[in-house]
Amino acid sequence: MTLRLGEELRDAAELVPAYDLVDGAYGRARRHRARRRAAAVAAVMVLVALVVVAPMGWHRFEAEPATPSPTPPSLPERVSKPRPGIKTVEQAPPGRASVVFGSGDSQDLTVVGEGQDVYRRVPGSDSPYAGEQSILSPDGSRLAVPDGVVDLMTGVFTEYPPIAEKPDVVVPQAWSRDGRWLAAISHMAKPGEDGRRVPGRATLFLYDQIRDISRAVEVLDPTDLLDGYAVAFAENGWMAYQSGRTISVVRPEPTRNVVISHFDAPEGARLAGRGAWHPDSGRLNLLRQERCCDGDAYPSRWQLVAVHPHTGAGTPTRYRELPGLVAVRQIGWSPSNEPVLVTLSPVAGAEVAGFVTGTRTLVPDHGHTDQRRVESARLVILARDGRERTVLSAPSREMTSIDVADRVIAAGSSPAVAPARPADRGRWWVAGAALVALAGAGLVARRRRPPG
Amino acid sequence: MDDEQYPGFRDFVSARGPALSRAAYLLTGDHHAAEDLVQAALARVLRHWRKLSDGDPESYVRRTMYHLQMSWWRRRRVAESLAAVPPEPGGDDPHRTTALRMSLERALGELSPRQRAVIVLRYYEDMTEAQAADMLGCSVGAVKRHAHDALARLRTRAPHLIDEEVGRRDLAIG
Structure with missing residues (x-):
């Protein structure tokens, strides 16, 4: 034991003043009860809807029959929120993963083993959004999360090597296509005018997996960053990143970056996601939002725009608008060179949000992809004829964020993994469970009612 | 009213609060963050107070404190909500x-x-x-x-x- 360290720790601890604990704890508990009551009401309403809707026709939620695939890697066609009690990646490493996804009602992320019916929970009491603050490596063997990388082959968590300043939090953004570089942003807060701490400094850095070192790339505009839309790597090794309106393109080398270009994105446009580079590395997709149009239930339309990476000038490539979505993010390209997109559909009544929502906060769930705003996430291919082809989906609220390994995207989509908890066990089973839950909720409510 | 709802909680905090605060301070290195951390952990113990009050609530609070402190999401939240000026530390400080x-x-x-x-x-x-x-x-x-x-x-x-x-x-x- 290190006696001197222990003594110093005890000496420092002795000087700690008395904190106001009781009233603070009571206040928090009261706020928690209020939130729980609101959630219980919402849950009962959902259960009632289930009881009414399920017997009438569950076909919309049925999982496709699982078809074993002889050639991994492949993408599951459908996933479900895993049953409670599944093992963590540390307890039972799943090996290479095809998908990582988050469920809006759960704080856990789930990884799906590649080519197997294996679901594993990512350890941690509160998980980031898949594809925004947690990114699968191109081969699916590692998962970058805030503060470090989880090796899915061994279950070992490794923290990012230190950089010059100690940040409040480090958030991964994108892996290079060969898996050597991981781009991440370190955030430091500063005191704001009203005493709250606000984004103070954000530094983009590169984590070299071969030499196990980090090095800073550039200090970014901390008030205008969006996880999942900040960095994209090209097949030729180039990296594009965005700070404010400025998009920079560099070629990372072991000890320095070679600058290729800088240009301003059109007003309101962002890098389309970590898969924004075209497969030939000759064009870069941006994403813009139109808050329109008359008659749309959710008045927001997203559109990919292809630009030249040296100048930012537009190209003739045209994509159709995607209406009615909370968010769109490009994570790659299909084998036939069509954009592979994550699309987030809104819950009923959600207010329209966009890139500017929550950019001046440190908390991701104030942003436009806030999971409370998302009904479901899907992985779609935007086909050449303009139609969207869904290649991965889940029952409502069971998948609200996604990331998919590049290796799996490149292999194309073919159903391989059966849901860990198939949704097609029978409409009457669901209805019966809903009835039991409803009765249970009623009993609990009765018991909680004060006497008299 | 809260004291009636959670009998013994105030006494528990009076007795064990200082020790919990000391550990929280060593974990966070900031008085505001430490106070916030202990409060958050105590608020969680309140959810199960009836069960825990007869057992070992302190170990539950400690475990919760350590898990909360390692949570990146919470660190982001705390970074956003902490007051800029920390309170004056008490006691002698040679x-x-x-x-x-x-x-x-x-x-x-x-x-x-x-x-x-x-x-x-x-x-x-x-x-x-x-x-x-x-x-x-x-x-x-x-x-x-x-x-x-x-x-x-x-x-x-x-x-x-x-x-x-x-x-x-x-x-x-x-």
Whole structure:
């Protein structure tokens, strides 16, 4: 034991003043009860809807029959929120993963083993959004999360090597296509005018997996960053990143970056996601939002725009608008060179949000992809004829964020993994469970009612 | 009204609050963050107070504190909501002690949350590696790795905190 360290720790601890604990704890508990009551009401309403809707026709939620695939890697066609009690990646490493996804009602992320019916929970009491603050490596063997990388082959968590300043939090953004570089942003807060701490400094850095070192790339505009839309790597090794309106393109080398270009994105446009580079590395997709149009239930339309990476000038490539979505993010390209997109559909009544929502906060769930705003996430291919082809989906609220390994995207989509908890066990089973839950909720409510 | 709803809670906090606050301060290095951390953990124990009040609520609060502190999401939230000016620390603060404490705080500030939690558990709470692993919900190997990395970093940044011979032995074992 290190006696001197222990003594110093005890000496420092002795000087700690008395904190106001009781009233603070009571206040928090009261706020928690209020939130729980609101959630219980919402849950009962959902259960009632289930009881009414399920017997009438569950076909919309049925999982496709699982078809074993002889050639991994492949993408599951459908996933479900895993049953409670599944093992963590540390307890039972799943090996290479095809998908990582988050469920809006759960704080856990789930990884799906590649080519197997294996679901594993990512350890941690509160998980980031898949594809925004947690990114699968191109081969699916590692998962970058805030503060470090989880090796899915061994279950070992490794923290990012230190950089010059100690940040409040480090958030991964994108892996290079060969898996050597991981781009991440370190955030430091500063005191704001009203005493709250606000984004103070954000530094983009590169984590070299071969030499196990980090090095800073550039200090970014901390008030205008969006996880999942900040960095994209090209097949030729180039990296594009965005700070404010400025998009920079560099070629990372072991000890320095070679600058290729800088240009301003059109007003309101962002890098389309970590898969924004075209497969030939000759064009870069941006994403813009139109808050329109008359008659749309959710008045927001997203559109990919292809630009030249040296100048930012537009190209003739045209994509159709995607209406009615909370968010769109490009994570790659299909084998036939069509954009592979994550699309987030809104819950009923959600207010329209966009890139500017929550950019001046440190908390991701104030942003436009806030999971409370998302009904479901899907992985779609935007086909050449303009139609969207869904290649991965889940029952409502069971998948609200996604990331998919590049290796799996490149292999194309073919159903391989059966849901860990198939949704097609029978409409009457669901209805019966809903009835039991409803009765249970009623009993609990009765018991909680004060006497008299 | 709250005291009636949670009988014995105020007495529990009066008795154990100072010890919990000390551990929280070592974990966070900031009085506001420490107060926030203990409050958050106590609020969670209140959810199960009827069950826990007859058992060992302190161990539940401690476990919750360590898990919350390692949570990146919470750190982001706390970073956003903390007041800018920390409260005045109480008690005597002799000049020499202050200088040493600053050095300790700076050195601990160099550690990651996981490394820091392991250092506090091992060398302040005097827990074994197995107990620390149980508290943090990770493997003994992970505790060893974090302790090894933390001691190596402390040895570089604040060598006076590490007993030379013993520190080397700890690093070798780790």
